Amino acid sequence: MQRLLTAVATLAATTAAAQDAPITVAMHYTEEQAAPLLACFDAYEEANPGTTIEYQQLSYRDYLQTVLTSRIAGQAPDIYNVYSIWAAQMVDNDVLAPVPDDLGSFVTDTYAGGTVGAATIDGTLWGVPTEVSTYMLVSNMALLREAGIEEPPTTWDELRAAAEAVTTRNDQGRIKTAGFAFAESSSGAGVTHPFYTLMFSKGQDVYAEDYATANLGSEAAVEAASQLAGLVQDGLTDRTVDAYDDFPAGGVGMMIMANWYESAIRDGLGDGFEDVVVSQIPTGEDWRTMQYAFFMGVDSGSDRQEAAWDVVRFVNSTDSAAADGGPSCVGQMMADLGALTANADDNAALEEPDAFTKPFQDALAERAISQPNVLQASEIEGLIGQTLDTVIAGEAEPGPAMEDLNTRVEDILFEFY
Amino acid sequence: MRKVATAPGADAASGAVPGVATGAVPRVARPGAMDDRAPGAPRLAPWLFLAPLLVFAAVFLVLPLGFSIYLTFTRWNPLGSPSWVGLKQYEYLLTRDPVFWDTLGHTFIVAGGLVLFGVPLSLALAAVFSRAKGRRVWRAIFYLPQVTNIVAIAYIWQFLLDDRYGLVNRGLGLLGYAGPDWLTDGTWAMVSVIVVMVWYELGKNMLVFSAAIDGIDPQVIEAATLDGASGPRVFASITVPLIRPAVVFVTVTSFITGMGWFALILAMTNGGPRGATDVTALYMYRMAFEDLRMGRASAAAMILFAIIAVIAVLQFRLLRERAA
Numbered sequence: 001m002q003r004l005l006t007a008v009a010t011l012a013a014t015t016a017a018a019q020d021a022p023i024t025v026a027m028h029y030t031e032e033q034a035a036p037l038l039a040c041f042d043a044y045e046e047a048n049p050g051t052t053i054e055y056q057q058l059s060y061r062d063y064l065q066t067v068l069t070s071r072i073a074g075q076a077p078d079i080y081n082v083y084s085i086w087a088a089q090m091v092d093n094d095v096l097a098p099v100p101d102d103l104g105s106f107v108t109d110t111y112a113g114g115t116v117g118a119a120t121i122d123g124t125l126w127g128v129p130t131e132v133s134t135y136m137l138v139s140n141m142a143l144l145r146e147a148g149i150e151e152p153p154t155t156w157d158e159l160r161a162a163a164e165a166v167t168t169r170n171d172q173g174r175i176k177t178a179g180f181a182f183a184e185s186s187s188g189a190g191v192t193h194p195f196y197t198l199m200f201s202k203g204q205d206v207y208a209e210d211y212a213t214a215n216l217g218s219e220a221a222v223e224a225a226s227q228l229a230g231l232v233q234d235g236l237t238d239r240t241v242d243a244y245d246d247f248p249a250g251g252v253g254m255m256i257m258a259n260w261y262e263s264a265i266r267d268g269l270g271d272g273f274e275d276v277v278v279s280q281i282p283t284g285e286d287w288r289t290m291q292y293a294f295f296m297g298v299d300s301g302s303d304r305q306e307a308a309w310d311v312v313r314f315v316n317s318t319d320s321a322a323a324d325g326g327p328s329c330v331g332q333m334m335a336d337l338g339a340l341t342a343n344a345d346d347n348a349a350l351e352e353p354d355a356f357t358k359p360f361q362d363a364l365a366e367r368a369i370s371q372p373n374v375l376q377a378s379e380i381e382g383l384i385g386q387t388l389d390t391v392i393a394g395e396a397e398p399g400p401a402m403e404d405l406n407t408r409v410e411d412i413l414f415e416f417y
Numbered sequence: 418m419r420k421v422a423t424a425p426g427a428d429a430a431s432g433a434v435p436g437v438a439t440g441a442v443p444r445v446a447r448p449g450a451m452d453d454r455a456p457g458a459p460r461l462a463p464w465l466f467l468a469p470l471l472v473f474a475a476v477f478l479v480l481p482l483g484f485s486i487y488l489t490f491t492r493w494n495p496l497g498s499p500s501w502v503g504l505k506q507y508e509y510l511l512t513r514d515p516v517f518w519d520t521l522g523h524t525f526i527v528a529g530g531l532v533l534f535g536v537p538l539s540l541a542l543a544a545v546f547s548r549a550k551g552r553r554v555w556r557a558i559f560y561l562p563q564v565t566n567i568v569a570i571a572y573i574w575q576f577l578l579d580d581r582y583g584l585v586n587r588g589l590g591l592l593g594y595a596g597p598d599w600l601t602d603g604t605w606a607m608v609s610v611i612v613v614m615v616w617y618e619l620g621k622n623m624l625v626f627s628a629a630i631d632g633i634d635p636q637v638i639e640a641a642t643l644d645g646a647s648g649p650r651v652f653a654s655i656t657v658p659l660i661r662p663a664v665v666f667v668t669v670t671s672f673i674t675g676m677g678w679f680a681l682i683l684a685m686t687n688g689g690p691r692g693a694t695d696v697t698a699l700y701m702y703r704m705a706f707e708d709l710r711m712g713r714a715s716a717a718a719m720i721l722f723a724i725i726a727v728i729a730v731l732q733f734r735l736l737r738e739r740a741a
Contacts, residue, residue, distance in 0.1 A: 065706050068495040089709065093496035172595035174581060186687050239601045239690065240580040379708035389691045395603075411513075 022052035023308055026067070026077035028060040033337055040320045040329030044311060053311060064089075064378075071095065076299045078308040081130060084118040084293045084370070085377035091121045092375055092416070097300040099125045103313050115342035117370045118293035127297035128316045130330050132340045133258040134291040134360050134368045135197050137282055138265070142275035143177060143253045152254070152279040156227055159254065159282040163236035166253035179236045181243035181252040182228075182392070187378070188385015190243065191228065193371075194256035195388055196290040198224035200369045201283035211374050212417045216384065217406035225398040229391045239393060256281065259360040262338045278359040280367075291368035293342070296330075318345050325349060340364055375416040380409050488715040495711055506716035517717065519692060520700040523607070524721070527682075527696055528675030530611035531618060536668055539619050543626030544652055556627060560620035567617075571684030574613050575600065603693030606686050610694050614681060618674065622667045629663035630656060665736040669729055676725045697721050 025041070027034060034055065041053040056077055058066045064086050070076045082090060090096050099107065104125050108116055115129045137159075139152040147165035163179025170176045183190030199206060204220035207213065215221060231237050243255040248268020266273045281287040296316065298308040314320050320329045327335065331346025340361055341347065353361055374380065387405040390396045464471075489506055491499035510517045542559065546552045562570060577584050578599035586596035597605045633656060641651050657664065679698035682688060688695030688703075697717060705714035 064709070068709070072495060089494070089496065093494060095496055170590075172590050172593075174590075174595060240598060376708065379710075382703075382707070386692055389689075393691060395691065 022054040023079065023304060023311055024054045024056055024077040025079040025081075025311070026056040026058050026063075027081040028058055028063055029081075029333075029337075030057060031055065034333060036322075036329050036332040036336060037315060039322070040315050041311075043320065044314055051307060067095070071299075071301070076301060078299055078302040078304060079312060080127075080297050080299065081294050082127060082297050084295065084373055085381070087119065087126060087295070087297075088121055088373045088375045088377060090297075091124075091126055094300050096126045096297045097302070097305050099127060099297075100306075100309055103128065103309055106313065106317065110344050112342040112344070112365055114291055114364070114368050114370050115293050118291070118373065119295040119297075121373055127295035128312050129293050129295045129342055130316070131260075131294045131334055131337075132291055132342045132364060133260050133293075134340065134364050135193055135256050135258050135281070135289050136278045136360055136363060137254060137280065138247070138257045138261075139254045139277050139279065140247065140250065140252065140269075140272070140275060141277050142272060143250075145275075147253075152277050153282045154280060154287075155282055155284050160231070160234070160236060163231065163253060164234070167236055175238055175241055177251055177253065178238075178241040178246065179253045180231050181237050181241045181246055181255050182239070183243040183255065183257065185244075188382050188389070190385075191388045191392065192381050192385045193258070193290055195224055195228060195384070196371065197256060197281045197288065198227060198283060200288035200290060201281055201286060203286070203288075206372050207374055207413070210417060211372075211413055214406050214409045214413060216409055217403040221406075222398050222402045225388060225391050225402055228388065229394065229398060232392050233394055239389075259357060260337070260339055262356050273356075276356065278356055280359075280363075287367065289363050289368050290371055291364060292371040316343065318349065321349070374413070376412050380412055383408055383412075485715045485718065488712050489719050491712045493711040494709045496709065499712065502712065506713045507720070510713065510717055510720065516692065516695070516700065517697070520695050520697040521721075521724075523694060524676055524696040524698070526607060527611060527614065527678070527694075528672050531614050531671050531675035532668055534611065535615040535618050535622060535671055536664070538615065539622035539667070540626050540657075540664070542619065543623045543630055544656065546623070547627055547630045552627075556620070556624060558620075559623050562617045562619075563621050567680045568684045570613070570617060571681055574609070575685060578609050600686060601690050603690055606690055606694050610682055610686060613685065614675070614678065617681065618671060622671065625663050625667050626660065629660035633659050661736070665733065668736065669732050672732060673725055673729055676721065676728075 027037075029037075031038065034057075038055055041055065045052055060083075063083070067076065067080065067090075076095075080090075080096070082096070087096070107119070107125060107128055111129050115132050116125065118132075119125055119127045119129050137152060139162075141152070143166050144150075144152070144162055147162070149162045149165055153159040153162050159180065166177060166179040167175060168177045182194070196206065199215075199220055202220035202224065204215055204218055206215060208215070232239065241252065243252055243257060244261075244264070246252045247255050247257075248265050250269060250272060265276060269276065281289050296312045298305050298312065302308055315329045316331075318326070318328050321327060322329075322332065326332070327341075327346040327349040328343065331341050331343055331350060334341040334346070335350050338357065340357070342364060347361070352358070371377075383405060387396075387401050391398050391401050488499065490501060490503055492502045492506070493499035546555045549555060575583075578586075580586060580596075580598045580601050583596075583599065585599065589596035599605050599609045637655060637659070638651055641655050646654065677698050679696055679702060682694055682696060682699055683702070686694045688699050698721065701714045701717045701721070704710045704717065
C-alpha cells in the first residue's frame with residue numbers, strides 16, 4: 001500500500017517537475033481576504049523570473065481531509081497554512097518538512113515565544129506563524145451599565161453578579177437578555193476554549209509534559225467545569241443562547257471570545273460597537289488565556305522545498321512590505337482581517353491597534369498559553385466539548401464526568417505516547 | 418449434442434412457456450443453428466456485454482468493499498500507511514466505546530420512529546388521497562421534499578424549530594405557551610429529527626402505496642362494499658392485505674433508510690445536543706473524516722451493515738410469513 005502511494009506520489013511529482021508547475025499555496029482565506037498576499041506573490045514572481053505561485057483556497061472545515069486526499073493523489077500543495085492543533089498529526093505522518101535553520105532563527109528572533117510554541121512539536125519548529133488568536137472577556141457595556149454595572153468584571157464572582165443583573169426573561173420564562181453566553185460550534189471550541197482559559201488561570205496544564213497523561217480530572221479542571229456549569233444552573237444563561245448569534249444582536253452581556261469575531265460584532269451592533277469592551281479573563285490577578293495559531297509549513301514531499309521556504313520567508317518578512325517601513329504581506333493581511341500577528345516587526349510597522357484589538361494583543365505577549373499540540377487534538381477537543389456540554393446542561397456531575405473524560409482522553413493518548 | 422436449458426414449466430419439446438405467446442418465430446434456437454464455436458469453447462458474447470457492468474461493479478463496489486473490510490483490521494490515518502491490528506477495532510467498538518452503543522441506540526430509535534410513524538402515516542394518506550379530487554397534485558405536493566436539497570430542508574426546519582426565535586415557539590408564545598426546546602433538549606431534538614425524517618420520506622412512501630392501491634381491482638372493493646363492509650373495514654380487510662408486498666417493501670426500505678441516514682442529522686443537529694441525536698452513520702463519518710480513524714470507522718460500518726442485513730432479512734421473512 002505504502003509503496004503504491006509512494007510510487008503514485010513520486011510519479012506525480014516527477015511529472016509536475018517536468019512541466020515546471022507553479023508552487024502551490026493552500027490556505028483557508030478567500031481570495032478577497034488574501035488580497036495582500038496575492039499581490040505579494042505577483043511581486044515575488046516578478047523578482048524571480050521562471051517561478052510561478054498558485055493560490056488554492058481550501059475550506060477550513062475540510063482542510064485536513066483535502067490535504068490527505070491530495071497527498072494520496074500525488075497533488076499535495078507545496079505550502080500549507082496549518083492550524084496548530086493539526087500539526088502534531090501532520091508531523092507524526094511526515095507531511096511537513098522542518099524549517100531550515102536560517103528561517104528558524106528568523107522565527108525565534110521575531111515572533112512571541114508562545115506563538116513559536118504553537119508551531120513547535122517535540123522541540124522542532126515546523127513553520128512560520130501567521131494568524132494568532134487569543135481569548136478575552138468581551139462585554140456589552142451598554143447592557144451592563146443599564147443593569148448598574150460600570151466596569152467589566154475581573155473575578156468569577158463579579159462575573160456572576162454582573163450576569164445576574166443583566167439577565168432578563170420574557171413572559172414564558174425564556175431568556176430575553178442573557179448575562180453570559182457560550183458560543184455554539186460543531187468542534188466544541190465554544191466551551192472548550194473558555195474552559196482552557198479557566199484551567200490555565202488556575203495554573204493547570206491540560207496534559208502532562210510528555211502528553212502521556214491528562215489533567216482533566218484534576219481539581220482545577222473540575223472546578224473550571226463547575227464554574228461554567230454554574231452559569232446555566234443558576235439561570236444566568238442557557239444553551240438556547242448562542243454567543244455567535246446573540247452577542248452581535250445585542251442580546252448578551254458578556255462572553256469569552258477570540259479576537260477574530262470583531263467584524264461580526266461590529267457589523268451586528270453598528271454604533272453600539274462603541275460600548276463593547278475587551279478585558280481580562282475574569283479569574284483575578286493571576287489570569288491567563290489561551291492562544292492558538294496558524295503557521296505556514298512546507299510539504300515534505302515537495303520537490304521544490306527550498307523555493308517554497310523562500311516564498312514563506314518572503315511573505316512573512318518585511319522584505320515583502322508594500323512600502324518602506326511597512327508590515328510584511330502576511331502582517332498586512334492579518335491587520336486587514338482584524339486578526340493578530342505575533343511578528344514583532346509587523347506589530348512595530350502596523351498602526352496602533354484599535355481599542356478592541358489592543359487588549360488581545362497585550363494578552364498575547366504577556367498572558368497567553370498555547371493550545372496544546374497533542375496528537376488527535378481535534379478528536380480530544382471534541383470529547384472535552386461534549387463532556388463540558390453535558391456538565392453545563394446539568395446532565396452530569398462535574399467530578400465523575402471529568403474523571404470519565406480523563407480516562408477516555410488518556411485512552412487516546414496511550415495509543416500515541 | 419449440447420443441451421438447451423428451458424425455463425421451469427416450459428414445454429420440453431417446443432421450448433414454449435405456458436401462458437406466453439410465442440408468435441411465428443421460434444423462441445429457442447435449435448442447437449448449432451447460430452453457434453459456430455468449437456465444442457467446449459467459452460461463450461464470449463455474454464461476458465462482453467456484461468463487461469461494462471462487471472468492471473463498474475468491481476471498481477466501485479467490490480474493490481471499495483474489499484478495501485473497507487481490510488481496513489477494519491488496521492489502524493489507518495490516511496496521512497500514513499495502514500498498520501495491522503487484527504480484531505482490535507471491533508473489540509474497542511463493542512467492548513470499550515460507550516458512544517458507539519449510544520449511537521446504535523439512537524440509530525434504532527430513528528429507524529424505528531421512521532417505520533412506526535412514517536409507514537402508517539404514508540399509508541393512511543395514500544388511502545385518503547387515492548379517492549380525493551386532484552390526487553396527483555396532492556401526491557406531487559407531498560413528494561416535493563424529495564426533490565429539495567437536504568441541507569436546505571435542515572436549515573428551514575432549524576429556523577422553524579429554533580428554541581427562542583423559531584416560528585413554532587413564537588406561535589406557541591403568542592398563545593401563551595412556552596414551547597419546548599426543540600433543538601437544545603436531547604429528547605425533543607430526537608423528536609424533531611424523527612418528525613422531519615417522516616415528513617421528508619412521506620411523499621416517496623405515499624407514491625408506492627398509491628401505486629399499489631391503484632392496482633387493486635375496483636370490483637373487489639365494490640363487492641365488499643355491496644356486502645356491507647364499512648370504509649375502515651374495507652381498508653383493513655381488503656386494501657391492506659392486497660397491497661402487502663408494498664407494505665413489506667416500504668417497511669424494509671424505510672428501516673434501512675433510517676439505519677443509514679445521517680445527512681439531515683448532520684446539517685440539522687450535527688448529532689447534538691450532547692450527542693442525543695448522534696447516530697452510528699454520523700459517528701462513523703466523524704471517526705473517518707474528522708478524527709482520521711479509517712480502520713475504526715470501517716469496523717463500525719461493517720457492524721452496522723451486519724445489523725441492517727440481519728434485521729432486513731428477518732423483516733422480509735416475518736412479513737412474508739404473515740402474508741402466507
